[in-house]
Amino acid sequence: MNHFTIFASKNDLDDMHAKIADVFAKGFAIEKQDSGYLLKSKGLFKKCRCSMNILTEDMNPDYFAKNIPGMMGYYDTIPFKDEQLKERVMIQIAVLNTVIAIEMDRAMTDEHMQLFTRLLTRIGGIGFLPDGTLLDQNGSVIVYPNGESGPSDFRPHACTRKINTHEVASAQGEVRKNKTIAFLTEREIPYAASLPQLSPLENLHFKSQEDIAKRAVALLIVIQFACDVAQNGDIEGSREFFTDMLHKYKVQPFLTEQERLFLGAQHPSTQEAVNISWQYEAYWTLIWALGMVEELDFPEDVCDCEYAIQAVSSCETFEQFYQQTIMRSKEEILDEADKIYRLHWACVDSRINGQTAPLALNESVVMERRRGLFWMIGYQDEEWDTISMDT
Helix, strand or coil, X not given: CCEEEEEECCCCCCCHHHHHHHHHCCCEEEEEECCEEEEEECCCCCCCEXXXXXXXXXXXXXXXXXXXXXXXXXXXXXXXCCHHHHHHHHHHHHCCCEEEEEEECCCCCHHHHHHHHHHHHHHCCEEECCCCCEECCCCCEEECCCCCECCCCCCCCCCHHHHCCHHHCCHHHHHHHHHHHHHHHHCCCCCCCCCCCCCCHHHCCCCCHHHHHHHHHHHHHHHHHHHHHHCCCCHHHHHHHHHHHHHHHCCHXXXXXXXXXXXXXXXXXXXXXXXXXXXXXXXXXXXXXXXXCCCCXXXXXXXXXXXXHHHHHCCCCHHHHXXXXXXXXXXXXXXXXXXXXXXXXXXXXXXHCCCCCHHHCCHHHHHHHHHHHHHHHCHHHCCHHHCCCCC
């Protein structure tokens, strides 16, 4: 091994030279360079050279916008034996803003590692070994590449500058944002690093399992009426049938005001019918959250409408439908909301620049998924018909 990397959350680098000199002055000649330092051994060890390249988020924001999500994505794939430790590691990565990349022209000895660990302690960062092992500021292992916990009693540290920055107002939000960016980067989908976090769990007003289930049934029923309208069907017969279905499942209160007006209109708008029909995709997110859909596939194709209908039509009562539901965790729903939020930005960015959406993203599917997910998390307490679609 001849690489060792120190990551830290620092307000500034004012005391960096003093710390490097304190650790290495006895054994190395230290030369200041534009990108950091060059250390040449004085004979304490066999002759060697060591470069220390130092970067901060202010110096190179593009590096951090690319590499921090990548680092987060890497540790997210490690099967941590301790999930709470994983959360602490992710929070720490989210607030990193300084990196010292150390490279030697020969293999590092135990003596070298002792010096680098001493520098790590002085800086107060975390150490990254080439095999993925992560060290705390004292050189104790936080986690091994196989997910086994080390002896470290690790707690994340953030400088006041990071804590007081609006963009990192929530460490959990920053973790979630960077996990999504890692997902996008892996698929070469463009993203905007400036797009803000979604609010943390404790600041959101999640809908209950029962409310989501009732909204799902009501929405599916009004979608069926909208499909009949769009296809120039028997409007009066359809209206009567689906109004009876709303009463049968006892979900009339879960129609939106716009849906009530549409259902009661003497001449319902064909365009509005088409718009409501697209909400199959929003409904799909609701039954996904209720555990009735295994996963939300990449939003390039429309959902399975036949299955979407059968999920409700196979049940005689709302209670029978509800008994089949198993609510997903709030964390999982919020993760998907963050993902669709940033995928929506990619769609809009492509459209306004006259380009094809990346990986055949379907913007209509994306928008309706966003409607469903943002409604469930209670984003800004917006109503279903007025969910914000800003990017």
